[in-house]
Amino acid sequence: MTDTLLLLVPIAAEHKALLLQRFRVIEALDSSARAAAIAAHAADIDFVLTNGAVGFTAAEIATLPRLRLLAAQGAGYENLDIAAARAAGVPVCNGAGTNDDCVADHTLALLLASVRALPQQGAALRAGQWRDALPLYPGFTGRRLGIIGLGAIGLKIASRAAAFGMRIGYHNRRPRDAAGSATWFDSPASLAAWADDLVVATPGGAGTRHIVDTAVLAALGAGGHVVNIARGSCVDTAALAAALRSGLIAGAALDVYESEPHPPQDLVDLPNVILTPHVAGWSPQSIHATVENFIANVDALQRGEPLPTPL
Structure with a gap:
């Protein structure tokens, strides 16, 4: 049978x-x-x-x-x-x-696109603006990447980011021997205060709900970018929208949302947000x-x- x-x-x-x-x-x-x-x-x-x-x-x-x-x-x-x-x-x-490699690849694509403002620069060019009229966007060498959740996927993200010359920090419940030269931080807020950019790669569930909230975003600061490839529940959507609108942080790139499968309505009209439909592992x-x-x-x-x- x-x-x-x-x-x-x-x-x-x-x-x-x-x-x-x-x-x-x-x-x-x-x-x-x-x-x-x-x-x-x-x-x-x-x-x-x-x-x-x-x-x-x-x-x-x-x-x-x-x-x-x-x-x-x-x-x-x-x-x-x-x-x-x-x-x-x-x-x-x-x-x-x-799908660890696929997720890590997508994460770096989102981070690169957000920090280098690729959608905004493309839109400006289509509107007739040349580079001299645009801001300068940072390169990656020496930039500090904080990873919340240094599991198997987090480690692959870290190795890819290190190849771009980034410095790596992370937050787990405890330090990991596999982390190599990456620096451990005992809280998301302390990691965000150190980092230039923040990637969320932790498992979902009640224990990580809104692990990125207003306090973490404020600690990340005005030049910071947030990438979430974990679960939508890990990031407080309302807090993120407010931070992006006010300039508290510079940008965000998200593959997952609290509203899935519906787009996050608080974010869809913001020019400094990149959205993909939960396809990082596909x-x-x-x-x-x-x-x-x-x-x-x-x-x-x-x-x-x-x-x-x-x-």
């Missing part, structure tokens, strides 16, 4: 084909389709593939008697009820490591890797071996 997979996240046809080779796939990409799929197929579902934003609840877990694995597509898992899964004897895994290579990683976890489960990327 073919195992049944409940797929709650959109996947391009070329990558979905990998799943269709192995599973009977029930695709449910919105709340109504999800409820209908669970109601109709609860007795048949063996695996669930979701992501941190879409999640999976305790009530849903309780309705699936055959559930053998709950999986998050990417690294995030903040809306998966892991405790309920464990209580039901269901292992949980994520896609740790599958590339053909990374999506292919997430699907292969999910299949590898299923294979390990079926062989009775430890999962490659357990939670």
